[in-house]
Amino acid sequence: MDVVLDHKELIKYPFLKESQQLARRHVESLEEFLGSNSGAAALERAKARVIAALSAKREFQDENTQNLRPEFEIASYALARILVSCIGDRSLIDRLARYEAERASFFLEAEGPEIRQFVAWSIGINTGTVVLPVTDYVELVPHLRDLRWRLINRDVRQGTVHLEPGEIDELIRERIRVILIDQLPLRVPPGICERLEPVTKEIAASYQQQILEQFGEVKEEAFPPCISSLIQAITTGGNLTHMGRFAITxxxxxxxxxxxxxxxxxxxxxxxxxxxxxxxxxHISGRGGTEYTPPSCATMRTFGLCANRDKDCERVNHPLSYYRLRKNIKKRRS
Structure with a gap:
């Protein structure tokens, strides 16, 4: 498409090749860039991007309010990818990819049709269509959890899937996420990771703190009975199924x-x-490329892993909800 984005627009979509070309013209050597004042500012911004990706509440703002020049703001996106690659935690990588996809989607909502079409076209999606070939649709939706995306629940005619108003925007966001996560982790030279270690340690500590705030200190006595039963089976030499091992891990x-x-x-x-x-x-923890979530109570029952149900099980529909509930009860009693 014959569309030229100015620097203000390229900031919003740093994954575009045009954005990356702009940054490369000003950042020839990563080592030298990190040693410069602009590089230090871009690294601080990169850290902020990763920290923002950890938050459950996403808030985006006009990137023109940042003090960095456009090329260095785009460079902060590249540095954020380097940071999570050095840390090597797949769940953190997944969160950054999701954050950047949601960020781009946020800005796309306010764009005119030409820019929306250009960004979508750049990632292989036609915004002017209300149908997608089944093969394209199936490639886009495997990680979307809402049941409405399942092919069996769609209106399929003559090899095409019909889309409802607004769904193309969701598919654009998902396509961006998949593209970004497929590119990570990057192969970062060990020397660069060593240089970035003070920042990566800070991010890792922030991530661990977030988990602690959400779930608190790990308390095995608060585990749901299904998980406790699986652990007991391990201790007594039981041969767990793959789903049992997956559930525990x-x-x-x-x-x-x-x-x-x-x-x-x-x-x-x-x-x-x-x-x-x-x-x-x-692999199950995410090093294999996908961050997995624990199976729900319904899934545990389907696989015959629901055991020793108690009265608190009746109040929840997920082992994680049970864990939070029991920890809160113990906290109130202490």
Whole structure:
């Protein structure tokens, strides 16, 4: 498409090749850039982007209020990707990709049709259509959780999926997220990661603090009975199904237990295999490319993993909700 975005617009969509070309013209050497005043300011802005991605409440503002020149504001996007790549936590990478996609979507809502069409066209989506070929649709929606996106719930005619008003905007946001997360983590030279270590440590600490604020200190006595039963099965040498291992690992990962801590749970098994366990735990914890959430109570029942239900189980529909409930009860009693 024959559309030229000015610098103010490129700031809003730093993933576009035009935005990246602008930044490259002004940032030839990453080492030198990090040592400059502009680089230090861009790094601070990059840290702020990652911290903002951790927040459950997303607030976006006009990027023209930033003090950085456009090319360095765009560079802060690149530095944010470098920061999360150095940290290496897949869930953090997923959050940054989601944040940047939501940020771009926020600005697109206020754009005129030409810019909207150009940005969408740049990522392979035609905003003028109300239908998508089934193959394109299936590629776009696998990680959208709302049941309405399932192909069986769609209006499919002659190999195309019909879209409702506004759905193309949701698909644009999802497409941006998928593109960004597929590019990460970046292969960052060890020397760069070492130089950025003070910032990455600060981000990692902030991320851990957020988890603690959401779930608090890990309390095994507050675990839902289904999770406790699975852990007991491990201790007594039971042979857990893949879904059982997935449920334990994703639950523990979500409430803030690190990979070593999760492996220590599985180490209670008489036939513990460190190499095999670490591979499985790292994959389920997100190192394999996707951040997984624990299965709901309904899913646990479907797979025969719901055990020893108690009165508190009747009040929730997810193991994480049970965990929060029991921790709150214990806190009030203490």
């Amino acid at each position: 994703s639950f523990l990962h979500t409430i803030g237990v690190n990979i070593t801590g999760i492996a220590e749970i599985f180490a209670r098994a008489p036939d513990f295999d460190l190499e095999k366990t670490m591979y499985q735990v790292e």
